[in-house]
Amino acid sequence: MQQYQHISAKAFGPDFQWGVAMAAAQNEGAYNIDGRGLSIWDVFSRRQGKIKGAAKPYEACDFYHRYKDDLVLVKALGFRVFRFSISWSRVLPEGMGRVNKEGIAFYNKLIDECLALDLVPYVTLYHWDLPQELEKNGGWTSHQMLKWFTRFVNVCTEAFGDRVKNWIVMNEPMGFTSLGYMMGKHAPGKTGLSNFLPAIHNAALCTAEGGRLVRTAVRGANIGTTFSCSEVMAHTGRDEDLMAAKRADVLLNRLFIEPVLGRGYPHEDHFPLLDKIHLHNKAWKYTERMAFNFDFIGIQNYFATTVKYNALIPYIHAMEVKAATRKVPHTDMGWEINSDSFYRMIKRFWLYGGVKEIIVSENGASFKDQVVNGVVNDEKRIAYFKDYISAMLRAKKEGINIGGYFAWTLTDNFEWSEGYAARFGLVHVDFKTQLRTIKQSGYWFRDLLRSV
Ligand code: NOJ
Numbered sequence: 001m002q003q004y005q006h007i008s009a010k011a012f013g014p015d016f017q018w019g020v021a022m023a024a025a026q027n028e029g030a031y032n033i034d035g036r037g038l039s040i041w042d043v044f045s046r047r048q049g050k051i052k053g054a055a056k057p058y059e060a061c062d063f064y065h066r067y068k069d070d071l072v073l074v075k076a077l078g079f080r081v082f083r084f085s086i087s088w089s090r091v092l093p094e095g096m097g098r099v100n101k102e103g104i105a106f107y108n109k110l111i112d113e114c115l116a117l118d119l120v121p122y123v124t125l126y127h128w129d130l131p132q133e134l135e136k137n138g139g140w141t142s143h144q145m146l147k148w149f150t151r152f153v154n155v156c157t158e159a160f161g162d163r164v165k166n167w168i169v170m171n172e173p174m175g176f177t178s179l180g181y182m183m184g185k186h187a188p189g190k191t192g193l194s195n196f197l198p199a200i201h202n203a204a205l206c207t208a209e210g211g212r213l214v215r216t217a218v219r220g221a222n223i224g225t226t227f228s229c230s231e232v233m234a235h236t237g238r239d240e241d242l243m244a245a246k247r248a249d250v251l252l253n254r255l256f257i258e259p260v261l262g263r264g265y266p267h268e269d270h271f272p273l274l275d276k277i278h279l280h281n282k283a284w285k286y287t288e289r290m291a292f293n294f295d296f297i298g299i300q301n302y303f304a305t306t307v308k309y310n311a312l313i314p315y316i317h318a319m320e321v322k323a324a325t326r327k328v329p330h331t332d333m334g335w336e337i338n339s340d341s342f343y344r345m346i347k348r349f350w351l352y353g354g355v356k357e358i359i360v361s362e363n364g365a366s367f368k369d370q371v372v373n374g375v376v377n378d379e380k381r382i383a384y385f386k387d388y389i390s391a392m393l394r395a396k397k398e399g400i401n402i403g404g405y406f407a408w409t410l411t412d413n414f415e416w417s418e419g420y421a422a423r424f425g426l427v428h429v430d431f432k433t434q435l436r437t438i439k440q441s442g443y444w445f446r447d448l449l450r451s452v
Contacts, residue, residue, distance in 0.1 A: 007386060007389055007390050007393065007448065008448075008451055009448050009449050009451050009452045010451050010452060011393055012393065012396065012405075012452075014452065015403075016402075016403065016404060016405070016452075017080060017081045017120070017359065017403055017404030017405070017406075018078070018079050018080055018081065018404065018405060018406075018449055018452070019079050019080065019081025019082060019083055019120075019122065019404060019405070019406035019407070020074055020077070020079050020081075020082065020083065020406060020407050020408075020409060020410045020426065021083035021084075021122075021361060021362050021406040021407070021408050021409055021410075022063070022083070022084050022085075022409050022410055022411070022413065023084070023085045023124065023127035023128070023129075023171070023413075024084065024085045024086060024087035024090070024127060024129055025039060025041045025057055025060075025085075025087065025127065025128060025129035025414065026057070026060060026061075026127075026409075026413040026414045026415070026416075027060050027061045027063035027084075027411065027413050027414070028060060028061075028062075028063045028064045028087060028090075029057070029058060029059040029060040029061065029062045029063065029064055029065075030059075030062070030064030030065065031057065031058045031059075032058075033064065034090075034100075034102035034103065034106070035090075035093055035100040035101075035102050035103060036087065036089055036090040036093060036100065036103060037089035037090075037092070037093030037094060037095070037100075037131050037132065037133060038089060038131070038132040038133075039087065039088070039089045039129035039130060039131060039132060039187075040129065040130045040131075040132055040135045040139065040180075040187035040188045041057050041128070041129055041187045041416075042056070042057060042058065042132065043132050043135075043187070043188075044186070044187030044188055044189055045057060045187075047189060050185075050189065050417060051416075051417050051418075051419045052417065052418050052419040052421050053419045053420065053421060054419075055414065055419030055420050055421075057414045059431075060413055060414045061411050061412070061413050061414075061429050061431075061434065062434050063411075064106065066434065067109075067110050067113065068113055069436070070410060070411065070436075071110075071113055071114060071117055071119065072117070073410065073411075073427055073436065073438070073442075074117075074119060074410060075117050075118075075119060076438075076446065077426060077438070077442050077443075077445050077446045077449070078445060078446045078448070078449030078450060078452075079119070079407075079445070079449065080118075080119060080120055081119065081120045081121075081122055081166075081404065081406060082114050082119045082120070082121055082122070083121075083122040083123075083124060083168070083361065083406050084110070084121070084122075084123065084124065085123070085124035085125070085126070085127035085129075085171065086107060086123060086124070086125060086156055087103070087129055088126070088129060088130065088131050088152050089129065089130075089131035089132070089133075090103035090106065090107075091103040091104055091107070091152075091155055091156065091159075092131065092151070092152060092155060093131070093133075094131065094133040095130070095131035095133045095134035095148055095152075096133075096134070096148055096151055099155055104155075104159045107159070107160060108159070108160070111160055111163050111164060112163070115163060120166065121163075121164050121166065122166040122167075122168060122361075122406070123156070123160065123164050123166065123167055123168065124168040124170075124171050124226075125152070125153055125156060125167065125168065125169050125170065125210060126149070126152075126169070126170050126171060126206075126210075127171040128171060128172075128175070128176045128180075128186070128187070128416075129187075130187075130188070134148055135188050139181075139188055139190075139199075140176070140177065140180070140181060140198070140199040140202050140203060141181065141190070141194075141195050141198040141199050141202070142198075142202070143198070143202075145202040145205075145206060146202065146205055146206055146209060149206040149209070149210060150209065150213060153169075153210050153213045153214065153217075154213060154217065157213065157214055157217035157218050158217065161214075161217055161218035161219075161221070164218075165218065165220055165221055165222055166221075166222045166224075167214045167218065167221055167222070167223050167224070168224050168225060168226055168298055168361065169206075169207055169210035169211055169214065169223065169224070169225040170203065170206065170207045170210065170225045170226065171226050171300075172226055172227065172228040172300055173200075173203040173204065173207060173227070173256045174227070174228050174251065174252065174255060174256055175228055176203070177196060177199040177200050177203050178196070178251070179416075179417075180199070181195040181196050181199035182195065182196035182199075185417055186416055186417055193273075193276065193315070197276060197277060197280045198280070200255065200277060200280075201277075201280050201281060201286075203256070204256060204259045204260075204265075204290045205286055205289060205290060207225050207256070207260060207290070207292070208259070208260060208289060208290050208291055208292035209289065209292075210225070211223050211225065211292035211293075211294055212292060221295075222295045222296065223294055223295050223296075224294050224295060224296035224297060224298050224359060224361070225260070225294055225297065225298060226297075226298030226299070226300050226361045226362070227253075227256055227257050227297065227298065227299060227300065227349075228252070228300045228301075228302075229252065229253045229299055229300070229301050229345045229348075229349070230252050230253070230301065230302070230303055230304055230305050230341075230345070231253075231304045231305070231338070231341035231344055231345055232245045232246075232248045232249040232252060232253070232304075232305055232306075232307060233245060233304065233305070233306045233307075234306070234307065234308070235306050235307065235308035235321045236308065238309075240309035241307070241308045241309050243270065243309070244307050244308060244309040244310070244316075244317060244318035244319075245306075245307050245318070246268065246271075247268070247271050247273075247316050247317065247318055248305070248307045248316060248318045250266050250268055250271065250274065251316065252305070253345070253348070254266040255277075257297070257349065257352070258352075259287070259290035259291065260290065260291060260292060260294065260297075261291065261352055261354045261355070262287075262288075262291035262354070264278075264281070264287045264290070265277050265278055265281060272315075273315040273316065293356075294355075294356070295356060295357065296356065296357040296358065296359045296403060297349060297355045297357070297358055297359070298358075298359050298360075298361030298362070299345065299346060299349055299358055299359070299360050299361065300360075300361055300362035300363065300408075301341075301342045301345050301346075301360070301362075301363055301388075302335055302362075302363065302364070302365070302408075303323075303330075303331075303335035303336045303337070303338065304336045304338040304341035305320055305336065306320065306321045306323075306326060306336070307319060307320055307321065308321055322334055323335065323336035331365045331366050331367060331380075331384070332366055332367045332368050332422070333366045333418070333422050335365070335366075337365070337384055337387070339387035339388045339390065339391035340391060342363070342388050342391045342392070343391040343392070343394055343395050346358060346360075346391075346392065346395040346400060346402065347395055347398075347400065350395075350400045350401075356401070357401045357402075357403045358400060358401065358402045358403070359402070359403050359404040359405070359406070360392060360402065360404065360405045360406065361404075361406050362406060362408040362409075363385075363388050363405070363406075363407065363408060364381075364384075364385075364407055364408035364409060364424045365380070365381050365384040365385075365424065366415070366418075366422040366423055366424045367380050367381055367423065368423070369381075369412075369423050369428055369439060371428055371430070371437050374437065375437075375440070376428045376437055376438075376439035376440060377439075377440050378439045378440055378441050379440065381439070381441040382440060382441050382444045385407070385441060385444065385445070389405065389448075392405060407426060407445065408424055409424050409425055409426070410425060410426060410427055411425040411426075411427045411428075411429045411436060412424065412425035412427070412428055412429040412431075413425065413429070425439070426438070426439055426441050426442035426445060427439060427442055
């Protein structure tokens with residue numbers, strides 16, 4: 001892997017959007033305050049053995065009460081953009097029906113505070129926290145999903161569209177459909193194809209439809225949606241491993257972007273799971289409705305992955321060969337650090353044609369940070385950011401229209417099934433006291449962004 005020592009934010013140009021990203025369920029806490037309804041994560045976290053350390057997202061970083069201080073940190077670290085998500089069950093406690101005025105008031109205050117600090121708000125509509133009331137009626141597997149999502153989007157655009165111009169419809173649809181509705185590792189903990197297939201299709205539909213709804217409701221909106229991506233390598237050159245890598249690649253990198261670009265779901269021979277996905281779609285005749293001309297596509301890349309054939313893994317017949325086993329650099333979550341693969345993924349998305357602008361809407365790394373004498377010396381994270389940002393610059397210099405980069409994330413937060421053990425923040429949080437300590441990586445960003 002290439003090591004990059006010197007990078008300058010100037011090289012990205014004066015209009016490049018440098019931001020930090022976070023999500024409601026991971027940061028806000030205040031889960032039962034001011035009329036908020038429960039989300040699937042509140043309920044899922046009560047199930048034994050599902051979340052490390054039996055952690056709950058109830059308090060998280062208490063962003064609900066500390067947003068002003070946290071926004072000052074965003075500003076102090078030199079960022080111009082603040083990406084956050086709206087908790088659906090805070091604004092619509094039952095998912096549909098009545099609007100919770102206090103929920104709307106919270107986001108109004110948050111948005112106004114961003115604007116007062118000259119931070120550009122990027123609002124994610126769906127970042128994985130479905131209202132539990134909707135889950136009771138099938139959640140993402142339900143054919144009512146589009147109707148529910150339409151209501152949510154309309155409530156948000158009506159309330160915030162006068163001040164928010166940058167909208168992200170969906171966060172990583174592959175993440176929440178596969179982990180939440182196939183593997184049972186994320187909320188709501190469902191498994192199997194009978195859940196996964198309709199969840200995929202409803203997520204694809206809501207992505208495009210959400211784009212259209214925002215376009216209609218918000219004048220001058222800049223509309224995007226985000227996709228996770230990870231370059232997939234075959235463990236050996238054997239045919240069966242190469243085919244396994246191809247299958248994993250379809251699911252990890254192609255399944256959701258291709259419908260958005262008007263190509264429908266990906267086609268590959270010898271992958272029966274895709275036939276099932278196509279059948280599902282055919283019955284509903286919605287290929288056109290899954291397409292939308294987004295203003296930008298958000299790419300979220302954390303790691304590269306290597307797979308090998310394994311007959312025992314259902315449908316995909318592929319299994320990951322962990323970075324630690326292969327003795328390649330990795331984060332403390334075991335994710336392979338490979339900035340060249342990030343460069344290649346950016347290029348791949350661009351080479352589809354039809355993507356107008358790419359924003360790296362998340363990128364970051366988790367390490368076991370510790371505060372020692374008031375200092376968090378997270379050199380490995382700094383090295384990670386240096387590598388990844390340099391790789392992005394390489395892609396940009398080749399003419400790819402990359403308009404922004406949002407680091408994941410401001411403060412350590414609730415990392416889904418990893419609980420509070422995985423720390424991604426530029427700012428350390430002591431979850432007992434809520435004390436914030438800027439990590440060295442935070443200061444590194446401040447210095448980097450000073451030069452813009
Ligand atoms: C992507 C998700 O959008 C975010 O919520 C999560 O914390 C990061 N990946 C790190 O796993």
